[in-house]
Amino acid sequence: MPYFQPLLTSPTMPPPRSIARPPKQDLPQNPDIGTLPLPIPGQTLPMPSGLDPTQADDFSAYAVGGVWFAPGDDHVLNESPHPVVTLHVLNVGDRAIQIGSHIHLADVNGKLWFYDTNRAKEFDDFLANNPDHTPQEWLEAAESLKLDPSQPPLRGYRLDIPAGYSVRFNPEHSPSDSIRAVRIGGNRRVPGLRKGKTAAEADLGQ
Numbered sequence: 755m756p757y758f759q760p761l762l763t764s765p766t767m768p769p770p771r772s773i774a775r776p777p778k779q780d781l782p783q784n785p786d787i788g789t790l791p792l793p794i795p796g797q798t799l800p801m802p803s804g805l806d807p808t809q810a811d812d813f814s815a816y817a818v819g820g821v822w823f824a825p826g827d828d829h830v831l832n833e834s835p836h837p838v839v840t841l842h843v844l845n846v847g848d849r850a851i852q853i854g855s856h857i858h859l860a861d862v863n864g865k866l867w868f869y870d871t872n873r874a875k876e877f878d879d880f881l882a883n884n885p886d887h888t889p890q891e892w893l894e895a896a897e898s899l900k901l902d903p904s905q906p907p908l909r910g911y912r913l914d915i916p917a918g919y920s921v922r923f924n925p926e927h928s929p930s931d932s933i934r935a936v937r938i939g940g941n942r943r944v945p946g947l948r949k950g951k952t953a954a955e956a957d958l959g960q
Contacts, residue, residue: 842874845866855917867901868901
């Protein structure tokens with residue numbers, strides 16, 4: 755007997771069935787609102803910001819995306835009295851390092867070194883003026899200029915990126931990657947990822 759057997763008959767599909775659909779029913783109308791007029795094609799409906807929030811209105815009659823503005827001066831969102839700091843990053847490790855939006859910059863991987871703009875320029879000048887530098891000279895120059903993680907703008911700061919986002923830093927020869935850092939808010943306590951951190955070290959103060 756051969757291993758593969760030919761099909762004796764072609765498979766047949768059952769005939770399609772008709773599905774009985776329930777009759778369409780009109781939804782009951784709210785007697786306080788009544789029947790809403792359908793918008794005329796090309797007609798621009800008023801935005802909800804033009805409504806009185808103290809009065810009952812049916813939002814289905816208005817364009818989507820409107821907001822209410824409280825009376826008074828202009829409203830500013832997410833404004834901090836503390837300035838945004840620009841830092842330059844050098845990854846002296848042998849693989850990429852990724853850090854998240856709310857990790858304390860002073861507690862990140864020790865292979866990430868940070869520089870302010872002046873220190874980054876000074877290190878670039880060293881590289882330009884010493885093209886024949888050795889790897890050890892490069893490392894010593896980079897380490898001598900890096901910022902102290904126990905002091906601002908590393909202590910008490912995080913990345914200025916949306917919550918949940920992260921930034922990846924690849925190993926490079928100079929601190930060319932620039933980031934923006936902002937002051938950590940809230941209770942300003944960062945127990946962090948490092949073991950043995952004391953309560954004083956975790957408390958950033960106000």
